Amino acid sequence: MTAAESPQVAQRYDPRDVQEKWQARWAELDPFRASEDPADPRERFYLVDMYPYPSGDLHMGHAEAYAIGDALARYHFLRGRNVLHPIGWDAFGLPAENAAIRNDSHPADWTYANIETQAASFRRYAVSFDWSRRLQTCDPEYYRWNQWLFLRFYERGLAYRKGGYVNWCPIDQTVLANEQVINGRCERCGAEVVRRVLTQWYFKITEYADRLLADAAQLEGHWPERVLLMQRNWIGRSEGAEVRFAVEGRDEPVTVFTTRPDTLYGATFFVVAADLPLAEELCAPERLPELRAYVEQVRKLTDIERQSAEREKTGVFLGRYAINPVNDEPIPVWAADYVLPDYGTGAIMAVPAHDQGDLGFARAHGLEVRVVVDTGQPDPAQAGVATVGEGTLVNSGSINGLDKAQAIAAITAILEEKGLGKAAVSYRLRDWLVSRQRFWGTPIPIVHCPSCDEVPVPDDQLPVELPDLRGQDLLPRGVSPLAAAQDWVNVPCPACGEPATRDTDTMDTFVDSSWYMFRYCSPHDTDRPFDPERVRRWAPVDMYVGGVEHAILHLLYARFFTKILYDMGLLDFTEPFTRLINQGQVINCGRAMSKSLGNGVDLGEQIERFGVDAIRLTMIFASPPADDIDWADVRPEAMVKFLARVWRVAADVAAADAAAGPAAAARGTGDAELRRVTHRTIDEVTRLVEAYHLNVAVARLMELVSAARKAIDSGLKARGSAEGPGPADPAVREAAEVLAVLLSLFAPYTAEECWELLGHEPSVALATWPLADPALLVLDTVTCVVQVNGKVRDKLDVPPSITEAELRELALAAPGVLRTLDGRHVSRVIVRPPKLVNIVAA
Secondary structure, three states, X not given: OOHXXXXXXXXXOOHHHHHHXXXXXXXXXXXXXXXXXXXXXXXXXXXXXXXXXOOXXXXXXXXXXXXXXXXXXXXXXXXXXXXXXXXXXXXXXXXXHHHHHHHOOOHHHHHHHHHHHHHHHHHHOOOOOOHHHOEEOOOHHHHHHHHHHHHHHHHOOOEEEEEEEEEEEOXXXXXXXXXXXXXXXXXXXOOEOEEEEEEEEEEOHHHHHHHHHHHHHHHEOOEOHHHHHHHHHHHOEEEEEEEEEEEOOOOOOEEEEEOOHHHHXXXXXXXXXXXXXXXXXXXXXXXXHHHHHHHHHHOOOOHHHHOOOOOOXXXXXXXXXXXXXXXXOEEEEEEEOOOXXXXXXXXXXXXXXXXXXXXXXXXXXXXXXXXXXXXXXXXXXXXXXXXXXOOEEOOOHHHOOOOHHHHHHHHHHHHHHHOOEEEEEEEOOOOEEOEEOOOOOOEOOEEEEOOOEEEEOOHHHOOOOOXXXXXXXXXXXXXXXXXXXXXXXXXXXXXXXXXXXXXXXXXXXXXXXXXXXXXXXXXXXXXXXXXXXXXXXXXXXXXXXXXXXXXXXXXXXXXXXXXXXXXXXXXXXXXXEOOEEEEOOEEEOOXXXXXXXXXXXXXXXXHHHHOXXXXXXXXXXXXXXXXXXXXXXXXXXXXXXXXXXXXXXXXXXXXXXXXXXXXXXXXXXXXXXXXXXXXHHHHHHHHHHHOOOHHHHHHHHHHHHHXXXXXXXXXXXXXXXXXXXXXXXXXXXXXXXXXXXXXOOOOHHHHXXXXXXXXXXXXXXXXXXXXXXHHHHOOOOEEEEEEEOOEEEEEEEEOOOOOHHHHHHHHHHOHHHHHHXXXXXXXXXXXXXXXXXXXEEO
16 A cells, blocks of 8 residues: 555544454454464564463453563564464363352353453454464363373372372362462462361472472573572472481381481470371370360361461370480470471471470470570570570580581481481472362363272373263362262273272362463374474473462472473473563552452453553553552553554654655655654664563653654644654654554554554554664764752763763863852862763862
8 A cells, every 4th residue: 555545544543443443454364373384484482471261351460461461472573583472261260160150050151251251352452362372271172181191190100199188278168289378378269278188189299399499590580580589489498407216105216307407405305296197106095185185176277377476385295205316315295286297297306495486385385495506695495585596506415616517517427327317308399289179170080990999091081071060069068079970970990890980189270271381382283282393393482471479389380390291202491481571460549459449440441441552551651561550540541642642643644645646756864863763762662672671662652752743743834944854754754654663562553553544554563673773873962961069050962972081171161060169179070971970069
């Protein structure tokens, strides 16, 4: 389309008016489909936004996150890269199941309806997805491969079933992984979590703890440091020693892990978690009734309550003594609530002088407090404050006088020599509990046979599909609803053919999201979870965009899965995401948006009122990506006005071209000053986008719009004189075209409209990112600020190459400086050419 053929220019611009037009054009053009042609010479770039959960329509948080990811994807498209930017849905989970119970329907009805709603909203929001890669994790075609991977993990000993204490949510009626318990509460519904003994499935993530820590070095400088720190802390690698304590009445010693074996001489009692079976094993028979009554009380407490410093330290003496292995002293064995059953071995050596929890217990029960590290602080037995700092060992036999590091090495050597202990490493990380007692998830592909025990479902029988349960059949009853589906549960054993039962738990939905980024590379593959060759072509993911709240759940699990898949030979890399970008939250009036607080903002209403482009620009301009956005502090209406100004620049150029007609041939390069502004904008926006300073990039576009507007208006006012360039000037057209391309990252509808007005065929997404002319980046002059005693007194226009001596001389002669000094003595002149001079006067 030529300028002369451009559509008639409207008199005003409303960004809402063009949305349906461009949605239809994009659907026709499909400009964001990634090429799988191995001969395609373009550099590949793989960007993934954390996929959404279909709980309803898109919300304000989605609006921010996907505006950021889309801007970055569009930038790489325009830089000429073959970009893969897919979309899918994290479609299993409790909200769908609860909705099905309320509505007497199947969870799939609610899930797929919400997916279609969100898909339509994503198209309206103009996100540059390759829709051919679309996936939903609740499709049997997807979760079949969850089951296949589970079985491969099982074969490698990485999936196993065991009984033990688990976190139980009494509201959702299901177990939770440790990572899903926040301050003692269910991270989804907020209910207080309780402890129950259940037999559950686990993934052995602890086997990969050291690799997860070591490989984090690959991510430094590419992931936010706080995310890496959170993962390191969650894994919690601690070096220390395992110490074996003999206990009367028991043949086998009890092993404890301690990071401070140097304080062994200060261990004056021994504590076992009251609800650990070991407590009953150690307990003298006459003490069992008291212990059992105590355990019933302990089971009513949350882990947070048990470890609270404010609670009175309760416990029961078990009527037994352990032998301290370094001095052979008998020390009493207690069961207590402040020790948790899944921390270490569930038993500890108590050193009350140097541990506050132990000190509180000792003071409550009249137990000895023995100082073994001299820190120069008051006696803990008197002060009530344990001394935990560095110091010199005392009251510690052969290690007296040593410092902490020397003492740890010495006592560990003594223990190893006696066969009573050894150096050891412990982790805070626990194996990933993946069983869930709910319906809407991936069935675990194991059959339980009375004769054969656990039998994997053969691969050719996958997927094990969910039965058709609806409404009240899905009500939680403490076991999975699948247990009631007798026709589904009862099956022949795959090994012996005798009657057997399916496992009735489903998998944690974080299993689904631990490998979906690889499925995107070949989403329609029916023979394997993904095509390894295509994954090698695209992955690892170059850029991953999402919230920091996933630091120790999804992101850690995805790293774990990737390492297993590497060990299986399916991947040739060990980290799934090369670069991670976290976005902040969208809040309102200083608080998270909530229906109960009445401060929620409906995204759909905002889009209806202001248009997609204005909302996207508002999100981007409000703050750097990682910062929170308070919707009460932003003004989308200001962005509507800005977009109208951008459109008016293109409209004025189009009108000038139409007036000049086809005879308006090449007219030179145009106004030099505007060209300098345009090329400086190209250069700065390029660098800002590369550094993810997207809000500043928008600010630079605003400056370019102002410069272009000034050039147009000066020419119109001059009415053909040489006083200004006007809309027909080639530099103004160049500025308008650059604006359209650069703005397309953030406001695609307006950018497309401007691009078309300027006579170009759609889509602007298929254009080329402009290159700045280095010659136009050289400044003729820069403004130097001249201060006297820290206050600005003059400004000078100087050459960028000015020397320190030249700038000093000019500054001292500046009129504003002379007036301020008024004869006073200059004691010092600080020169920072070419932009700053500070004169210090007496």
